[in-house]
Amino acid sequence: MAISIENKIALVTGANRGIGKSIVESFIKHGAKKVYLAVRDTSSTSALEAAYGDKVVTVQTDVSDASSVKKLAEVATDVEILVNNAGVLVPSTPLSENAEAALAKELDVNVFGLLRITNAFADTLEKNQGALVQLNSVASIKNFSELSTYSASKAAAYSLTQGLRETLGKKGVSILSVHPGPIATDMAAQAGFHEGESASSVSEGIVQALAAGEFHLFPDLMAKQFEAAYQSFSDNIVTADLSE
Secondary structure (H helix, E strand, O other), X not given: OOOOOOXXXXXXEOOOXXXXXXXXXXXXXXXXXXXXXXXXXXXXXXXXXXXXXXXXEEEEOOOOOXXXXXXXHHHOOOOOEEEEOOOOOOOEOOOOOOHHHHHHHHHHHHHHHHHHHHHHHHHHHHHOOOEEEEEOXXXXXXXXXXXXXXXXXXXXXXXXXXXXXXXXXXXXXXXXXXXXXXXXXXXXXXXXXXXXXXXXXXXXXXXXXXXXXXXXXXXXXXXXXXXXHHHHHHHHHXXXXXXX
């Protein structure tokens, strides 16, 4: 289902920097009426508030806290496009001493955070016939050994996104799964990627993919290489109706 950003009310988790901040900027550029900035530190959105005034509304939110997410949903009852961008990355191999702790933290934010957000907003998105955008990664379809636990958490998030496509899709909600490669952000630098495409390649890609009614978005050069190899499996298995 095609969704235009123009005159829509959106919410972006992790909106204060990197890809999240760029999504806010692209949405407003393309005519969004209002964007909720869901962040842990409300002082971190001051630049966005100065730039966009009453077009943005900062709401303190921690996706690892169910009560915080519930309060967010009680405030943002008019959301039409929900972007779950908040995520964490803890570099670790499967044999790292910190592997269990890293995976527990990444699952809590990257996977359970997605469940908390979607359960809190499912009725609102259905009522408003809106869209859910989930920031996954190319790491959701290939494990990178130095980022093994992060890759595992994103694989789980991607699997849930597919389930949400089926369950919420039947209720008129559009689902978009976004799979960037290395993007020039603090998180990418933390992972050891010191070069990458601009975050705007992701945010502008989201606008275009929503307008086209697509389920997958592979926005940057590396991601498009994954897409080329993955397309057949996606068409024949992931998005196919296997009940026929």
